[in-house]
Amino acid sequence: MTDGFHLVLDALKLNGISTIYGLPGIPITDLTRMAQAEGLRVISFRHEQNAGNAAAIAGFMNGKPGICLTVSAPGFLNGLTALANATTNCWPMILISGSSEREIVDLQQGDYEEMDQLAIAKPLCKAAFRVLHAEDIGVGIARAIRAAVSGRPGGVYLDLPARLFAQTMDAAEGKNSLIEVVDPAPRQIPAPDAIQRAVDLLKNAKKPLILLGKGAAYARAENEIRTLVEKSGIPYLPMSMAKGILPDNHDQSAAAARSYVLPEADVVLLIGARLNWLLSHGKGKTWGGKDAKSWGGQRFIQMDISPTEMDSNVRIDAPVVGDIGSCVSALLAAMGNSWGKPSAEWLGAIAERKTKNIAKMAETLAKDPSPMNFHSALNVVRDIVKANPDAMLVNEGANALDFTRSIVDMYKPRKRLDVGTWGVMGIGMGFAVAAAVESGQPVIAIEGDSAFGFSGMEVETICRYNLPVCVVIFNNNGVYRGTDKNLSGGSDVAPTVFVKDSRYEKLMEAFGGVGVYATTPAELRKGMEEAIRSRKPTLINAIIDETAGTESGRITSLNPAAALKK
Numbered sequence: 294m295t296d297g298f299h300l301v302l303d304a305l306k307l308n309g310i311s312t313i314y315g316l317p318g319i320p321i322t323d324l325t326r327m328a329q330a331e332g333l334r335v336i337s338f339r340h341e342q343n344a345g346n347a348a349a350i351a352g353f354m355n356g357k358p359g360i361c362l363t364v365s366a367p368g369f370l371n372g373l374t375a376l377a378n379a380t381t382n383c384w385p386m387i388l389i390s391g392s393s394e395r396e397i398v399d400l401q402q403g404d405y406e407e408m409d410q411l412a413i414a415k416p417l418c419k420a421a422f423r424v425l426h427a428e429d430i431g432v433g434i435a436r437a438i439r440a441a442v443s444g445r446p447g448g449v450y451l452d453l454p455a456r457l458f459a460q461t462m463d464a465a466e467g468k469n470s471l472i473e474v475v476d477p478a479p480r481q482i483p484a485p486d487a488i489q490r491a492v493d494l495l496k497n498a499k500k501p502l503i504l505l506g507k508g509a510a511y512a513r514a515e516n517e518i519r520t521l522v523e524k525s526g527i528p529y530l531p532m533s534m535a536k537g538i539l540p541d542n543h544d545q546s547a548a549a550a551r552s553y554v555l556p557e558a559d560v561v562l563l564i565g566a567r568l569n570w571l572l573s574h575g576k577g578k579t580w581g582g583k584d585a586k587s588w589g590g591q592r593f594i595q596m597d598i599s600p601t602e603m604d605s606n607v608r609i610d611a612p613v614v615g616d617i618g619s620c621v622s623a624l625l626a627a628m629g630n631s632w633g634k635p636s637a638e639w640l641g642a643i644a645e646r647k648t649k650n651i652a653k654m655a656e657t658l659a660k661d662p663s664p665m666n667f668h669s670a671l672n673v674v675r676d677i678v679k680a681n682p683d684a685m686l687v688n689e690g691a692n693a694l695d696f697t698r699s700i701v702d703m704y705k706p707r708k709r710l711d712v713g714t715w716g717v718m719g720i721g722m723g724f725a726v727a728a729a730v731e732s733g734q735p736v737i738a739i740e741g742d743s744a745f746g747f748s749g750m751e752v753e754t755i756c757r758y759n760l761p762v763c764v765v766i767f768n769n770n771g772v773y774r775g776t777d778k779n780l781s782g783g784s785d786v787a788p789t790v791f792v793k794d795s796r797y798e799k800l801m802e803a804f805g806g807v808g809v810y811a812t813t814p815a816e817l818r819k820g821m822e823e824a825i826r827s828r829k830p831t832l833i834n835a836i837i838d839e840t841a842g843t844e845s846g847r848i849t850s851l852n853p854a855a856a857l858k859k
């Protein structure tokens with residue numbers, strides 16, 4: 294005989310899933326124990342949101358659904374933020390939650406941790422399923438896997454009521470009921486006429502630009518993309534998590550001329566990037582429009598697996614629907630050797646801006662103020678990442694995020710993991726744990742002091758599993774900076790201000806890791822080098838000038854008060 298517990302685990306194993314991120318309790322405690330006994334790795338967290346974030350980013354890194362396992366109602370709800378965030382970012386993950394019995398939930402009779410979890414999860418994920426009978430576990434898990442990774446990836450909820458786990462059935466029949474999913478994320482080949490439209494636009498472009506998004510990183514299409522970029526000679530801009538698809542020091546990167554190329558380009562090829570807020574919805578002043586709502590005149594080609602993404606904000610003249618590898622390959626084949634290089638005038642103007650901005654940046658980075666500012670600290674991080682291009686970089690905060698993105702070059706794809714589409718704080722330690730577990734590489738987590746607080750207790754998890762994670766807290770005593778005043782003049786500090794000179798490094802020491810207090814770039818460098826060399830869990834409390842940050846980092850303009858000031 295077999296039972297529900299083992300059927301769940303066998304179905305996951307059959308589909309190549311080897312790690313579960315979760316937090317035990319009724320009714321899934323025994324499932325976590327049995328999972329370990331059956332050879333799965335179980336990474337147990339201190340809060341489900343962090344386990345969920347770990348599963349989500351494992352999905353992004355591997356192109357396979359990351360699994361998060363939670364208890365009913367409150368545990369489920371704690372995991373839900375990560376599930377919604379995974380869906381928003383198009384990352385495959387499955388939130389598996391134990392739940393209470395249908396009969397009691399549906400009559401609202403007050404079961405232990407009672408909640409209609411399936412109904413609550415549905416609007417926040419791509420698909421939601423419930424399994425009531427042991428013989429359906431194989432189908433349930435197969436459907437969850439397919440829903441998570443096929444087409445546009447996303448989060449899936451799988452509801453497993455407590456009683457399911459103890460159901461038994463004949464072992465051979467149980468084995469037969471499991472499904473090994475064949476080709477879970479089928480390639481989607483773009484239509485030839487769609488490719489032809491793209492070719493026609495590109496051939497007539499005077500100032501073409503390629504925009505790479507994290508969908509391109511997810512699609513593992515770096516070889517095809519490199520060929521496209523180099524063969525076409527077209528300059529490109531990487532979105533934050535697309536950094537490293539091509540090395541950031543590539544000649545054709547226009548990152549250092551971003552605000553010049555967006556309004557100037559005439560044809561823009563979007564590859565796995567949405568025209569959402571991060572790209573000012575494809576219009577307005579960023580794109581050379583005369584005011585906030587007007588079109589800048591660009592013609593867009595968009596490569597995306599989701600047909601309904603097209604025209605979401607502005608007209609897409611050449612929609613190319615398919616998986617990015619297939620789309621880019623088809624475009625390359627259709628262009629053959631007929632690429633004319635972009636005009637020397639276009640490339641020259643970009644090069645001029647780039648050179649100027651890079652020189653300006655080099656000058657700023659070379660300064661050594663006391664106390665450290667974001668630049669002098671990031672100058673160290675930049676060197677360390679350059680010397681360790683395989684290391685994973687996790688990044689959250691506002692100034693700590695924005696300065697890191699523009700200063701720290703990435704050299705390999707899927708190495709930069711950050712706040713993504715929502716700009717969400719709290720991904721830090723969950724991402725860091727999964728980055729270490731999934732890659733085996735050292736992890737550097739550059740954290741704003743506020744950002745770190747959302748998941749800080751997981752330093753115990755990092756120590757417990759002895760993961761090679763070096764957390765660097767950019768400690769400027771608060772959200773954005775540490776100098777805000779209480780406008781009432783009262784004795785409470787301002788809402789954005791924290792305890793001054795907090796000793797975050799002691800949190801790591803409390804669990805046996807290495808704590809470092811760094812007030813100079815030299816101390817920061819020594820701490821980071823030692824962390825990477827030793828692979829010991831390390832937390833560096835990097836003291837940053839509390840006046841150095843700006844409100845909301847680079848997105849100050851999104852604060853409603855900015856409109857009042859205009």
Ligand code: OXT
Binds near residue numbers: 570695713774
């Ligand atoms: O072209 P110009 O001249 O413009 O220059 C650009 C580039 O050309 C240039 N550049 C370079 N120069 C030289 N060399 C190189 N290599 C180079 N590369 C680039 O640099 C500039 C900038 O380039 P960039 O970055 O590419 O361009 P830009 O214009 O910034 O791009 C626009 C965007 C929109 C794409 C970009 O800004 C972006 O990706 N932004 C993401 C922003 C984001 O997501 N922020 C996080 C949210 S902020 C806020 O919401 C926070 N909260 C609230 C909260 C949240 N989020 N979540 C939850 C659950 N609860 C609450 C909180 C609480 S942040 C926050 C905490 C903050 O405090 P912390 O202590 O954690 O952090 P600190 O601020 O450090 O104190």
Ligand code: ADP
Binds near residue numbers: 446533534535616714
């Ligand atoms: P960024 O924030 O980097 O701009 P987005 O998350 O906005 O990126 O966009 C990612 C896009 O990539 C989504 O529209 C998604 O549908 C698409 N996508 C994800 N995986 C693939 C794939 N394998 N092939 C094609 N498009 C993909």
Ligand code: MG
Binds near residue numbers: 767
């Ligand atoms: Mg801060």
